[in-house]
Amino acid sequence: MKIWLIGIVCVLGFIFWWKGKKPIIKNFPNNNVPIVAFGDSLTAGYEAPAGTSYPDVLAQKVNRPVINLGLSGELAADAPARLQTVLNERPYMVLIEFGANDFMRQKSRQKAVEAVAQIVDQVQAFGAIAVVVDTGGPGMGEYTKAYKKLAQDKGTLFVPRILKGIFFHQKYKSDQVHPNAQGYAKVADKIHKVIKPYL
Numbered sequence: 775m776k777i778w779l780i781g782i783v784c785v786l787g788f789i790f791w792w793k794g795k796k797p798i799i800k801n802f803p804n805n806n807v808p809i810v811a812f813g814d815s816l817t818a819g820y821e822a823p824a825g826t827s828y829p830d831v832l833a834q835k836v837n838r839p840v841i842n843l844g845l846s847g848e849l850a851a852d853a854p855a856r857l858q859t860v861l862n863e864r865p866y867m868v869l870i871e872f873g874a875n876d877f878m879r880q881k882s883r884q885k886a887v888e889a890v891a892q893i894v895d896q897v898q899a900f901g902a903i904a905v906v907v908d909t910g911g912p913g914m915g916e917y918t919k920a921y922k923k924l925a926q927d928k929g930t931l932f933v934p935r936i937l938k939g940i941f942f943h944q945k946y947k948s949d950q951v952h953p954n955a956q957g958y959a960k961v962a963d964k965i966h967k968v969i970k971p972y973l
Contacts, residue, residue, distance in 0.1 A: 800929035801903050802972050806866040808839045809969075812853070812893070813871030816909065816936070817844025819958060821948035826955035829869075831962035836973055838866065849875050850886035854893055861900050867972070868897045869965065871907035871936075873917045874951075887920045894928050903931065905969060910935025911951075933968045936961045 811817045811829040819827025819842070833840035841863050845856070850872035860868055870893050876886040890906065897904040906925045908918050918934060925932035937953075939960065940946045946957035953961060 797926075798929055799903060799931055799972060800898050801901055804866060804901050804903065806864050806902060808841050808863055808865050809836065809867045809869065810841045810843055810860050810863050810865040811869045811871070812856075812860050813844045813869070813907065814848045814875055815844065815846035815952060816874060816961070817842065817869070817871050818846050819844065820846045821952045822955050822958050826958055828958045828961040828965065831959050832966055835962065835966045836969075838973070841865075844871075847875060848872070849879070849881060850889040851876065851881065852889075854889055854896075857893055857896055861896070861902075865897075865900075865902045867903040867905060867969065868893075869905045869907050869933075869969075870894065870897070871909070873914070873921070874909045874911060877909075877911070877914050877917065878951075883916060883920065886917070887924060890921065891924055891928070894924065894930055898928070898930075903972060904928070905931040905933060905965075907933045907965065908935055909937055911937050911941055931968055931972065933965050936964050 827842055829840045829842040843860055853872055870890055872890055873886050894904040906921045908921045910918055922932055940953055940957045946953055946960060948954040
């Protein structure tokens with residue numbers, strides 16, 4: 775009986791130890807300074823008043839600049855063509871948010887995920903921390919699974935389902951898809967919670 779109890783205690787201890795471990799994130803820490811938010815309209819702050827996009831709100835929470843390189847309407851598959859602009863900022867961390875347009879336009883999910891993987895690889899090769907930011911809109915569960923696995927495989931941070939708690943609540947939205955200022959503030963909170971230990 776004692777051996778059985780000792781075994782249970784050891785297993786539980788290992789589980790708590792494992793859960794308490796931070797994942798190994800590539801390029802943490804590094805000597806660069808700015809954070810770059812690289813994404814589509816959800817990053818650009820579409821339909822929200824100036825100064826209320828999630829990168830604007832996030833910049834108020836962290837002790838470093840957050841550069842907004844969001845482009846409304848952009849597909850994940852097209853984003854690698856803009857990546858040099860991101861790297862020219864010499865980022866400490868890059869927040870990578872793509873996939874919603876690919877999903878809504880019924881483009882290939884595989885190509886979208888491959889494009890995000892390509893962006894992650896180049897960001898990491900530059901020496902910055904990559905953060906995969908998942909939209910998590912209705913019907914996008916397969917994107918969430920794919921991005922989570924990508925993040926685990928490549929040693930990036932992962933922010934799941936930024937629209938959870940926003941998409942079905944009109945008080946947080948400016949139209950049928952995009953957040954309003956309150957919604958973007960909630961998105962910034964979710965991202966800040968994940969990246970804070972790595973700043």
